[in-house]
Amino acid sequence: MVRGKTQMRRIENATSRQVTFSKRRNGLLKKAFELSVLCDAEVGLIIFSPRGKLYEFASSSTQEIIRGNKRHTKDRVQPENQAGPQYLQYMQHEAANLMKKIELLETAKRKFLGEGLQSCTLQEVQQIEKQLERSVGTIRARKLQVFKEQVERLKKKKK
Secondary structure (H helix, E strand, O other): OOOOOOOOOOOOOHHHHHHHHHHHHHHHHHHHHHHHHHHOOOOEEEEEOOOOOEEEEEOOOHHHHHHHHHHHHHHHOOOHHHOOHHHHHHHHHHHHHHHHHHHHHHHHHHHHOOOOOOOOOHHHHHHHHHHHHHHHHHHHHHHHHHHHHHHHHHHHHHO
């Protein structure tokens, strides 16, 4: 039997979500164990359930793995309190770039909502129209898919 591709989105049914969590958690723990045994790797895995319960696996001790991770990242990353003026300048530049991107996205959103079109050229308005037509096509395709799935479910219930 071939399994279909699972769509990566939150499972709405609480029971199904819990069952999936348990199965996938067990599979992940098994894979971590296999990786540590087969490759003699130091593996640490920490999982918190939606209810806050802790599940963990460690090929040695969890504390040793965490200390090793801290040592490794400390060697690679410069602590923030030691960041020089170059780091500060870089972060200011990044913040300015992000602000520009946010402004562009907000402008595009307003145009898609039909606001602020007075300053647009004919070509820009045509591009917006094409994008909206593509979006509507995608939405209609999704709606059709959902209808088909509902019909299939109803047929299964009927049987």
